[in-house]
Structures are given as structure tokens and as C-alpha cells.
Amino acid sequence: MTSATAAVVDYGMGNLRSVQNAIEHVGGRVVVVSEPEALAAYDKIILPGVGAFSEAIDCLRNTGLADSLNECRRSGTQILGICLGMQLMCARSKEGGDWEGLGWFDAEVRPFVPAEGLPVPHMGWNGVDFGHQDPLLTGLVSGSDAYFVHGYHVHCSDPADVLATTEYGVRFHSMIQRDNLRGIQFHPEKSQEFGLAILKNYLEMAC
Template structure:
């Protein structure tokens, strides 16, 4: 298996993601330069932090264009947490900001509701809405670990392959052709998370 590329663009700690791939026996390397992206068959965009800062960092290093080419070439890409939100068309976080738009979706703040804690933090269930090879050997209702204040609202229900309830029912796993996103942290979701990462690493 060739190594996976994990994009390092200054948005949070990537050690956990590398540890998780090591645990499941798939080599993963940090990718910091645009020229390096083409050398990988599979790319992961992790990250925590602000949406606009993330897009600005990717743009400054021209990683955004390299990632666009990776996706256009039909190669698999997985966005985790903030990385999943970047895949979407637009985010409402601190104004309106454009994402990659590989999947037609809007990133919105959780609406205020009595007794509802934001950020949505902790273990919550993913309900499988559509079959997808990314979900091989994962049961509907499995609990995974979330930390986020903004959620993904897909324009087409087709793209929301798993949903989760937290005041609203939102897309917790999105997929469209070769582009995938997970709102939770698979690297912190123990066995279920390892299975999801293994599935991504071995997609045909």
C-alpha cells in the first residue's frame, strides 16, 4: 500500500491522525507543499479551527489548487471535522466564506435551543442513511466522538450518507464519488473510527 498524504496547513494537531493510521498499519505522511500532493493516491484533510483561516492557509500555500486537481483526477479524499466542512460550498462561520464546493452543502451554526449544548461535544450515534463502501462493517447507531459548533447541511440528501441528531439532524458523514467527509474524529472514535479509516485507506 502506498502511503496516504495528510495535509498539514497549520490547523491543529495532526499527530492523532498519524497515530491512528499507524495503528491500523497504513503508512501516512504529512503533506505541507502543493507540489507534493500529486505524489499521493489518497489524501486526508484533518483540522480544527476557523473555516476562513483554514481556506486562507490553503490558498497561501497553493495547496487549494493542488487538492482541486487531486479531486478532479478522481482520487479519494477524506475531510475530517473542519476538513469535512471545507469540502462544502459555503460556511456561515464569522461571515460568509467559500469552501471547495466539491459537495453542494452549507455549513451552519447550531441553532440555539433550550438545554442544547454547543459545541456538540462527546460521543453520539451515526445513523446510516445510504450504503457506501466507506461504511463497510460499520453498524448504524455506532457512537463516534464529535467536537464542533457548526454542522453540514447538504443540498441533496443523496450526499448525506450518515446523519446524527443534536437539536437538528445533520450530515455526519458525507460522500460523493471520490470525496468523503466525517464531521466527527475517527482518530478519537476507537474501534469504529479505526474501521472507518481502514475503509478509506482500502477503497477501490
């Protein structure tokens, strides 16, 4: 069991408690942080979230959290985005308009196109197919199921940024990675042993 500490960013977009419980379940410690200046004290930061992209990015910018997260990114802090948190890492989003994200990945958040037998939002268990190996995936099997809840998906321009993909009417990028940044579209805290193992791997990664 790990004893690492992660800062979970509280910017008013929900699911903090479930992420906190999952991290503590695998032996980690959690500090919920809402003050921008406090983030610099941690070498692992989790950006969670459920809700609207536009509201979330406005909150990050208006509170100064976006600036602090950018400083942490440049200093080499390991940052993990979950669900909406991953989408915020992208350059732009088409959710309800055209929005600029944090711009850490040259990627776009796109709506799912409804198809017969595939309701939107995408909600439920689907396989996660690994594109390449990464410390986040240590000991895990490609194709394992994870739990998704989302109406928009990420498409990276650079294939090197794609850590894993999932099929749901279209093959979308369900995990992304570049340097000290990683994003997960599914909810690891709701994905049973597979998701908990990802969180444990994240906490044990070298900084």
C-alpha cells in the same frame, strides 16, 4: 492490516498527530504533506483540521494547496475530509460571516442553535445513522456512537450526497460522499473501534 499510504495535508490547523497515530495503528503509512506539488504523488489524501473556517480556507488558497487539491480531486484521488476538513469541502460557511469553501459539495456550514440541555459546541458521543451503504462503512453498524467536537454543522442540498446523519437538536449531515470525495464531521481518530474501522476501510478502498 493494510499497508496503504495516505498523505495528510498540513496547512497549520492542528490534529495531524492524532490522525497520523490512528492511521498507523490500523497498519497504514502516513506522509505529512505541506508542499502543494507533492500531493499529486498520492492516491489517498486526508484533509484534517480543527479551528476557524476562514483562517483555514485562506491558508489553503494562499499556499496553493487548494489548487493542488482540486487537481487531485479531478484526477480521481480518494480525498477524505475530517471535521473542519469536511466543512472546507462545502460551497459556503456561515462561521463568523459568509465564506466560500472549496465548493466540492453543494452544502452549507451552519451554526448550531443552542437549545435547553444541548450546549454548543456539540461535544461528546452521538449516534451516526447511515443513509446508504458505502465502502467506508463496510462491516459497521448504523447508529454506532462517534466522538464529536464542533460548533457548526453541514447541510447538503442534494440528499444523494448524505452518507450519514446525527441528531443534536437538529438532524445534521455527519458524513458526506460524492464520487471520490468523503467527509466525516466526527473525529474517527477519537472514536475508538468505530472510528478506527472507518480509517482502515478508507485505506483499503480501491482507487
